[in-house]
Amino acid sequence: MEAKLGRQRWRSCRQKLSYTAELVRALRRVRGASGSSSLRKSSWEVREAADRALAALAGGRSRWGAAILARRRRHGRRRWPSAPLEMARKLKMLGRLVPGCSELPLSALLEETSDYIAALEMQVQAMKALARSISSVDASL
Template sequence: MAISNSEGEIASKEGERKRKRKGEVRPSQSKWRLDSEQKTYSSKLLEALRCVRAGAPAEPSRTRAVREAANRALAMAARGQTRWSRAILSSRTLKLTAAKRRRAAASRLKRSGGASQEKKRSPAIQRKARVLGKLVPGCRQLSFPKLLEETSDYIAALEMQVRAMSALSEILSSIGSGSGAPPPA
């Protein structure tokens, strides 16, 4: 029994969809799970930490410098492809003054006119989205779907940062303790 061309195409597309759904991993999350990305970040972090070690003499400023170096290395590993990485690389604080906030809110109200998606959401969700936008660098003024996309990428990047820093701390602690045993892989 022969399958016609159009039936065969439909069956193959159906199979592709099922395979995509089964092994579906978001590109932003899978990107940060790669060993190559973690190695890239680790090398950038080591380079940044060497610069910090050579520079900042006082303890409080050194702590801040290490945090900033780790964030900048993470943003460099993202290659500026996301909004949060561009915000970190440009060193903008993205804090608007109260007057700018009022003007921005007034212009949004003028533009919206009718009932928008923002108005349909409950106030609790709007509040939580606003707080989330403040936590992710450069994401204060994003629409809700874009905010969630940026947040998921930022979380995946931070998880990778934690893995890399944990591995680095294990290596440094084994070197510092003088045990000749290599660190676990």
């Protein structure tokens, strides 16, 4: 039930508009700060700005959001004694993919993953809309 509520939260128009506004502000900061930096560095900065805007919108209510904002890198080992070896390997990889979730028990990992996926879906939609609006402005010039 919690995962369903998380998905609904990320699909609301209010959340999408808030994220888009925060993303635009973050991208402006990146553009102003990057100056003559390389393309590779600026693409990393755009990704970082998009993730931080998403985490700020989550407001620290999720583990992945807090991890993105803190950018803590933990390399602790987590064992899954009751899971088969292949499943344990996949769960460990999933824990690495979702920021801040490398040491969570299975149920919490799945809840955080579900919320993170819904947030990323909203992020992609907002970035597509932003790209469309930028390309339409460029085309009219």
